[in-house]
Amino acid sequence: MKSRKSVSQQPVRVVIADDDAITRAALRLLLQEQSCVVNEATDGERAIELCAAMRPHIVFLDIDMPKLSGIEAAKQLRELHPDIGIVMVSALSTVDNVQQARQSGASAFVVKPFTPGKLAHAIEDSLRLRKSGSSQARHEFTDPASDVASDTPAPGQIAK
Amino acid sequence: MNGPGCAAAMAMHTDAETGNEDELEAMRAMFGADFAMLAELYLSDSPKRIAILHAAAEAGDADQAAKVVHTLSGSCASIGATRLAMLCQAVELDCRQNILANLALQLQAIETEYAKIDAKLRAMLRTQE
Numbered sequence: 001m002k003s004r005k006s007v008s009q010q011p012v013r014v015v016i017a018d019d020d021a022i023t024r025a026a027l028r029l030l031l032q033e034q035s036c037v038v039n040e041a042t043d044g045e046r047a048i049e050l051c052a053a054m055r056p057h058i059v060f061l062d063i064d065m066p067k068l069s070g071i072e073a074a075k076q077l078r079e080l081h082p083d084i085g086i087v088m089v090s091a092l093s094t095v096d097n098v099q100q101a102r103q104s105g106a107s108a109f110v111v112k113p114f115t116p117g118k119l120a121h122a123i124e125d126s127l128r129l130r131k132s133g134s135s136q137a138r139h140e141f142t143d144p145a146s147d148v149a150s151d152t153p154a155p156g157q158i159a160k
Numbered sequence: 161m162n163g164p165g166c167a168a169a170m171a172m173h174t175d176a177e178t179g180n181e182d183e184l185e186a187m188r189a190m191f192g193a194d195f196a197m198l199a200e201l202y203l204s205d206s207p208k209r210i211a212i213l214h215a216a217a218e219a220g221d222a223d224q225a226a227k228v229v230h231t232l233s234g235s236c237a238s239i240g241a242t243r244l245a246m247l248c249q250a251v252e253l254d255c256r257q258n259i260l261a262n263l264a265l266q267l268q269a270i271e272t273e274y275a276k277i278d279a280k281l282r283a284m285l286r287t288q289e
Contacts, residue, residue, distance in 0.1 A: 018234070019231060020205075020231050020234045020235045020238070021201055021205065022198055022201050022202050022205065022234075022235040022238050022239060023234050023235060023237075023238040025194075025197065025198055025201065026191070026198060026238045026239070027238075029191060029194050029198075030190075062234065064227075064230050066227075090234075091233045091234045091236070091237035091238075091245050091248075091249065092233065092249045092252070092253075094253075111237075112234060112237035112238050112245075113183070113187065113237050113238055113239075113240055113242070114238065115190070116190075
């Protein structure tokens, strides 16, 4: 098992926020496999509360959740806790979704189904951006198809 | 795997007629013994969500339909039921635009596809025991 450590060599603390129990379970299993310490929320409001209490390195937000969407939660978290890396999660990578995620302050966008490789990449990017400062994180964004900061696709297209 | 391979993999999901079985098997290989827990959760939750989707469709409630089909789409994608996830995504996109004209046919397609996933998962669970 590959041990996932933060820049301070502590286990990476992660909050998962999704209203779907299957998605939370799948994500939790894969993150724990990478030695992350995982806490779960079922909506955006609870995610913000958990982030305040747990001070995770990274939060995974479903783009559409009850009470507070992932997009709205990301905007609030970016203001409240700029040091937390935000990974937006969706089954659907439309241009609108990716663009909204980017504008909300997310540092990466992961499309379901999850794989260890996708998650490892998102974690590494988020930790790297976290280390380099939140202001940079606002301008660098890993979308589902790019390893580097990407250009915005034309509206109406599916993100590649 | 956020690189170009991700986009390529997604395109493959779109095109592969037999993608479901491959995806479900890939998920089982990835999750190992934990796959049974995920599959049982999925088999327990999905019929309830499809019933809520039916009720929303009958009531003409596009907002409720979009919400429930979004969650269903997410769980389908997470378990590897890729084709069903895509059917759900099409419904979600229509409902977000308040387009309900095709919903009855779309629901039928979702139920047909779900029946295949249900049978496949149950068969997989039997062999996993």
